[in-house]
Amino acid sequence: MLRVALLAAGVLSTPAAFATDSVTAPTQSAISIGEVSAAVEASTYLGSKEAKSLTQKHNFYSGQSIKVLDKAQMAATGPMGGSAQALSYAPGVGVSGYGSNGATKTSISINGVKQGWGGFSGGQIDNGSLSVTFDGVPMVDPSTGLWESPQVPQTGILQGIGITYGPGNPQERWYNNIGGQINFVPLQPTAKPGGDIKLTYGSYDSKNLVFNIRTGNVDGWSTILAGGAGSSNSYRQSPDGFNNPSYSYAWFLKTRKTFSNGDFSVGAYLAKGSGYRPVPVPVNPIAGVTMDGTAGSALYSQASSGFYSSLPKDVWYKQDSNSTWLLYSKLNVDLDKTWSVHNMIWYRYGHRLHFHYNNYGLSNPSNLYEYNNPHDSVYGDKLFLTAKLPYNKVSFGGFFLNSNYNTRNAFYNTNAPYFGSRLVPNAHYRSDYFDQTDLAAFFQDRISPIATLDITPGVRVINYQTRYTPAGQSDFAEAYALYPKNDQGVLPAANTSFTQVEPSIDFNWRPMPWLAVFANYAQAYKEPQVGGGGGLYQKKAPIYNLERSADYNAGVKIHFDHAAFLHHFLFTASFYHLHYSNQYIPLYDSNGNYIGDANGDSIYQGVNLALDDEILYNLDLFMNANFEKAVFAHYVTSGVSYDGLPVSNVPNKTFNIGVTYRMPLAGTVLQPRLWYQYVGAQGMFNNNTGAPSAEKMPAYGTLNLGVDEKIPTVGMVPFLRHVDLSLNILNLTNNHYNEFQYISSGGLLGGDSAGQVLALPGAPITVYGSISAHF
Numbered sequence: 001m002l003r004v005a006l007l008a009a010g011v012l013s014t015p016a017a018f019a020t021d022s023v024t025a026p027t028q029s030a031i032s033i034g035e036v037s038a039a040v041e042a043s044t045y046l047g048s049k050e051a052k053s054l055t056q057k058h059n060f061y062s063g064q065s066i067k068v069l070d071k072a073q074m075a076a077t078g079p080m081g082g083s084a085q086a087l088s089y090a091p092g093v094g095v096s097g098y099g100s101n102g103a104t105k106t107s108i109s110i111n112g113v114k115q116g117w118g119g120f121s122g123g124q125i126d127n128g129s130l131s132v133t134f135d136g137v138p139m140v141d142p143s144t145g146l147w148e149s150p151q152v153p154q155t156g157i158l159q160g161i162g163i164t165y166g167p168g169n170p171q172e173r174w175y176n177n178i179g180g181q182i183n184f185v186p187l188q189p190t191a192k193p194g195g196d197i198k199l200t201y202g203s204y205d206s207k208n209l210v211f212n213i214r215t216g217n218v219d220g221w222s223t224i225l226a227g228g229a230g231s232s233n234s235y236r237q238s239p240d241g242f243n244n245p246s247y248s249y250a251w252f253l254k255t256r257k258t259f260s261n262g263d264f265s266v267g268a269y270l271a272k273g274s275g276y277r278p279v280p281v282p283v284n285p286i287a288g289v290t291m292d293g294t295a296g297s298a299l300y301s302q303a304s305s306g307f308y309s310s311l312p313k314d315v316w317y318k319q320d321s322n323s324t325w326l327l328y329s330k331l332n333v334d335l336d337k338t339w340s341v342h343n344m345i346w347y348r349y350g351h352r353l354h355f356h357y358n359n360y361g362l363s364n365p366s367n368l369y370e371y372n373n374p375h376d377s378v379y380g381d382k383l384f385l386t387a388k389l390p391y392n393k394v395s396f397g398g399f400f401l402n403s404n405y406n407t408r409n410a411f412y413n414t415n416a417p418y419f420g421s422r423l424v425p426n427a428h429y430r431s432d433y434f435d436q437t438d439l440a441a442f443f444q445d446r447i448s449p450i451a452t453l454d455i456t457p458g459v460r461v462i463n464y465q466t467r468y469t470p471a472g473q474s475d476f477a478e479a480y481a482l483y484p485k486n487d488q489g490v491l492p493a494a495n496t497s498f499t500q501v502e503p504s505i506d507f508n509w510r511p512m513p514w515l516a517v518f519a520n521y522a523q524a525y526k527e528p529q530v531g532g533g534g535g536l537y538q539k540k541a542p543i544y545n546l547e548r549s550a551d552y553n554a555g556v557k558i559h560f561d562h563a564a565f566l567h568h569f570l571f572t573a574s575f576y577h578l579h580y581s582n583q584y585i586p587l588y589d590s591n592g593n594y595i596g597d598a599n600g601d602s603i604y605q606g607v608n609l610a611l612d613d614e615i616l617y618n619l620d621l622f623m624n625a626n627f628e629k630a631v632f633a634h635y636v637t638s639g640v641s642y643d644g645l646p647v648s649n650v651p652n653k654t655f656n657i658g659v660t661y662r663m664p665l666a667g668t669v670l671q672p673r674l675w676y677q678y679v680g681a682q683g684m685f686n687n688n689t690g691a692p693s694a695e696k697m698p699a700y701g702t703l704n705l706g707v708d709e710k711i712p713t714v715g716m717v718p719f720l721r722h723v724d725l726s727l728n729i730l731n732l733t734n735n736h737y738n739e740f741q742y743i744s745s746g747g748l749l750g751g752d753s754a755g756q757v758l759a760l761p762g763a764p765i766t767v768y769g770s771i772s773a774h775f
Contacts, residue, residue, distance in 0.1 A: 048256075049332075050136050050185045054160040056570045056612070060559040063456055063506030063518045065165040065574045067091060067610055073622055074155050076658055076675050076704065078728045079200040079770050080208055080232060082248070082273070083152035083161070083184060084108055084116070089658075090163050091608040092626040094651045094679065096740035100730075100763035101206070101232050102153030103246035104275040105320055107740075111165055111576055112604040112630040112650040113179025113549075115140075116148050120280050120742065120758070125585055125648055125685070125692070126602065128529050129178035129547070135186055135254070135267055137328045137346045138174045141376045143405035143434040143466075144531040145176050148352070150273020150322040152184050153248035154228035156198060156210030159185045165576060165608065166551040167524035170442035170460040170504060171384065171395050176526040178549040178580065179604075186269075189222035189256045190214045195775040202728075202768030204243070206232040223255040235308055235763050236278045239291060242313040246275025262333035262340075267326075274321035274353075278310040279360075279748070280758035283741070288751020293361025300749070307736050308761055316360045321353040338389070342397075344382045351375040361750050367411035371422040374531065376405040384442075391448050398441035405434040407531045407538075408475065409488075424478045430488035431475035432468065432538060434530055439463040444504075452510040460502040464527050464546070467495040468537040489538045498546050500525045518574075519554035528584035535586040544584055551578040555608075567614035577605040587637070587690045598637035598690065602647050604630045618662040625655045635691060642691040646683035649740070651699075653680035665709075673706035687745035688755050700737030700762070705729045724772040734765040 052058060059066045067090045077085035082102020088095040090110075097106030097118035107118035108130070115130035128145025131138065140147045152158075162183040167173055172181065193216030200208040208230030215223045227250060234244035250271035257264045282289055282301040290297035291305060292315050298305060328346035335341060356370035384397025411427035412420030420426030444458030470489035473480045480487060506520030525546040530536045536544065555574030560566035583600035606628030614620050630647035658675030678701040686693040706728045713720045739762040746754030 048188045050162075050183065051159055051188050053162050053183070054185060056559055056561070056568060059570060059572070060516055060557050061454070061508060063454060063508040063520050064168055065518075065520070065553040065555065065572070065576065065608065067163045067165070067572075067608075067624070069161040069163070070612075071160065072620060072660065073658070074158065074161065075673075075706070076656075076677075077155065078730050078766070079156070079198070079726070079768050080202065080206050080230060081155060082106075082149055083155060084118075084149035086155050086161060087163070087182065088677065089622075089624060089656050090161075091610050091624040091654065092165065092606065092628065093163075094649065094654065094682070096649060096760070097149075098236075098277055098740075098760045099234060099246060099275055100766065101230070101246060101248070102155070103150055103230070103232070103248035103273040104277070105273075105322065106149040107649065108149065109650060110163065110180045110182075111578065111606065111608070111626075112628055112647055113578070113580065114649070115182075116146065118149070118740070120748065120760075125600065126179070126580060126583060129176060129526060129549075129580070131174045131177040131181040133174070133181065133183045134269060134326060135328070136183065136330075136344065137267075137326060137348070138378075138380075138401075139324065139326070139348065139350075140174070140176055141350055141405060141531075142175055142378065142401065142403040142436045142438055142527075143376060143529070145526065145529045148273075148322040150248060150275075151271055151324045151350070152250070153271060153273040154210055154230070154250040156228050157186055157212065157226040157250055157252050159187050161185065165574070166520065166553055166578065167502070167504065167522040167549065169456060169506065169522075170444050170458040170502070171397075173440075173442075173460065173502075173524065174399075175401075175438045175440070175462075175464070177524050178526050178547065179551075179578065186252050186254070187212050187224055187226050189224045189254060189265075190216060191222065192216045196772060198770055198772040200230070200768055200770040203766045204233040204235055206230070206768065217258075220259060221255060221257050223253070225251075225253050227251040234276070234278060234310075235766070236310040236761070237308075238310040238312045240312045240314065242276075242310075242317070244276040244278050244310060246273070248273040262331070264329070264331050266329045269324075269326040271325075272321065272323035274319065277318040277320045278760075279316055280740075280742075280760055281305075281309055282749070282753065283738070283757045283759050286749070286751055286753045286756050289749045289753050290751075293750065302759065302761070308764065311360060314359075316358055318354060318356040322350075323352075324348060324350045338387050340386050340388075342384055342386070345380070347377070347379045349375070349377045364413065364415055366413050366418055366420075367427040368413040368415070369422070370409070370411050372409040374405065374407050374409070376403060378403040393446040393448075394444075395446075396441075396443040398439070400440075401436075401438050403434075403436040403438070405436070405531055407432045407434075410476070410479075423476075424482075425476065425486070426479070426483060428486050428488055429472060429476050429479055430538070431471045432489040433471055434537075435467040435469070436527075437465040439465075453507070455505070455507045457505045459504070461499070462502065462525060463497065463499045465495070465497045466527065466530065466542075467493075468530070468542065469493050470538075491538060491541065494537055494542050496542050498525075498527070500546060514558055514560055516557040516559070517555075518557065519552065521550075521552040524549050524551070529586070536584070545582045547580070547582045547584065549578055549580050551576070565615055567617065569613040571611045572609070574608050575606075576608065577603070579603050585637075598635060600632055601634035602630065602632050604628065604647070604650075606630075620660040621658070623657045625653070626651075627653050632692060637690045640689075640691070642689075645692040645694055648683050648685035648692045648742075651680040651682045654678065667712065669710040671708040671710070673708070675704050675706075677702050677704070684742050684757070686743040687747075688743055693743055695743065695757075697738065697741040700735065702731045702735055702737075702762075703733050705732050719775050721774045724770075724774070726768075726770040726772070728768045728770075730766045730768075731762075731764060736764070737762045
C-alpha cells in the first residue's frame, strides 16, 4: 500500500489507528468515491468572479478560446512544481528553464508568443507579450513587459489557472495582451470554515509546506489565509559539490464582505523565488571548453563530464531572485436591476536580483561580479459599469496606471588593481528610470438576439506614455567621476506618447444544448520592452511604433454535465492565426550587454485540442494537444534577411494525457494516476548570427506516475476530516532530454564554442512523498 511506500521513503510513520484489515463499505468514518469526486464542486466561492471563470459552464458560453487548469491538472506538476510547470499542461503552451520547481525562472510561450526569461539565448523574440494576473490584478512590469514565474512559486495556494488565447475582450484586457492572458486564481474565502496543510519531501532534499485557513462566513465577512514555503537542491551539481540550491515562499490573505447587492474584498500577496542558475552545458565536447576554463582540465559537455554536469562555483555562479508584493481591493455593487458598478484599485512592487560571479577561463577580469537589482512599482485603478438590458449586456469603463521602473545594475571587481564595489563599480553600470502612464477606455456589448446566440463587439482606445530619465551620473556619482564612459545610459532624457484603437468581436452560437460554435477577432498593441542593458532610450533613440497583433480563433465546444459516461465533459477544438508585426527584438551577449537589435514580423497558426471528463463516477481523464507552425514573414538584423525561418523556441506540437482512477480499499480511497507529456521539435536561436535558425532541438516526452490514498479520520481526531498520502514519480523512465538549446556565439564558454549547441537539461527521475491533513 501507499503508506508502506511512504514509510520506506522516510516520509511518515503510520499510526496504529490508521491500520485496517479488510475492505469495508463507506461509513461515516470512511470517504466515499462520490464525496471525493464532488469535493471541488461543493466549494462555495461567495460570488468570486475569478473563481467562477474556472467553471466549464463559463468556458462553454464564452466566445473566446479558453483553457482552465484545475487542481487535478495542476497536480500533474508534482507537489514542488510552480506556475510554469503547471502551465505546461495547457494546449499550445511551451515551457523551458533550468530548474524543476517554482523557485527558478522559466520561459513560457502560449501559441508561440512568449513571457519570462528562463534561458541563456541572446534573442528574446516576442518576449513579454502575454498578460499575467493574480486574482485579476496585473503582475507584468509595464516597462520591460516581463513577468517571471517565481512570482507565483506555490501552486498549492491556487484554486486554478485560466488561460485566454489571443487578446481577449476589451473588458478583460490589460497593456500587453498580444498573445493572450494567464490568470492565476488563488483559493477564495468560503461560506464554511476549514483548513488544509500539506508536507512534502523528495529527491534532491526537496522540502515544502503549504497550507490554508478559512474562517467561513462571520457576519457577512469571510477570510482566507494561505501560504507555502519550500527549498530544494538542483539535479545539476558541480564537481566541488555545489548543488545549486533554490527556495521559494508565497503568502496570500483575502477577506470579503458580502452584502445584499454586492461585495467588497481586500487582498494581499507576497512571494519570492530564488535559485542558482547553472551554466548551459555543451551537448558535445568542444576544444577549449573545460570544467574550469583552463587548458588541460576535463572537457565540459553532456557527452564527457555528464548529462547533468555543472561548472564549479569557484569559477562561475549566478543567483537569480524574483519577488513581488501586491495590495488590492475590489468593489462590486448592483445599483438597481439594470446597472452595476465595478472598481479595483491596486499597488504592486516587484524586485529582481541577479548576483553573478564569472571567472571562468579568465584571470581577475574587471567585471568579475554583476549586481543587477532593478525594481518597479505600479499603482492603478480600473472602473467600469455594466447594464443588463433585455437583449444586451453593455459594459464600458477603463483603467489608468502609473509605473516607475529603475534599471539599476553594476559590474565590478573588488580585487586589485580595480578595488570596485557594487556601490562604486569600476566596470559598466546603469541606473535609468522609466515613468509610464497607461490609459485605456473600452466599450463592449454582449448582444443576445436569441437565447442560443451571443455576439460581443467591442472597442478599446489606449494611450501609452513613457518618460525616460538617465540617472547613472547621480545614482553612481563616485563611479561616474572615475569612469564616466562606463555608464550604459548614453542618450539624453526623452519621452513618447502613443494612441491607438483596438477593435474586437466574438460570437458563441449554440445550435444544440451540448454544442457551441465560436469565433473571435481582435487587434492589440503594446510597447516594446524598454529596460535592460541598452536598446530603446539607452543606446538606441526611441523612434519606434507600438508592436501590434491581429488574432483570430474559431472552433467548437462540446459540453455535457451529468450525462451517461460524461459527468463533467468539455471538449474544445480551435484553429488560430496570429500576425505579430512591428516587433522590436533586442540582442544581448552572454554578459547581458546590448549588441544590436532586429525587426520582426511573425505569423503563428495552428490547432488546439482540449478534453476534460469524469468518464465514470471514479475515472477522470484529461487530454491536451497542439499543432503549430510559427515563422518569420520578416526578420532583418545587421542588414541581413532571415525571412521564412521558424520562430525560435516554439514547439511544433505538444501533447499530454492523464488518467486518474478511484477505488475503495480497506475503508480508504486509493487513487492511482498516470500521465504522459510530449514536447515536439523546436527551432533554436543562433547567437552567432543574432537570428533564428533552421536547426531543431529534438522532441522529448516524459511518463509520470502518482498514487494517492485518502484515509478517513472523522471521530478519531477532533475537527480532522481526512488525511491524504501521496507518492509522485516524475519522469518515471528516467529519460534524458534537453528542455532548452541554442547555438552559442562563443562568448559564454570561449574556446571553439562559437556555432556549437549549448543546452539546459530537463530533470531526471524525481520522487516526492506528501502527507496532507484536511480540517
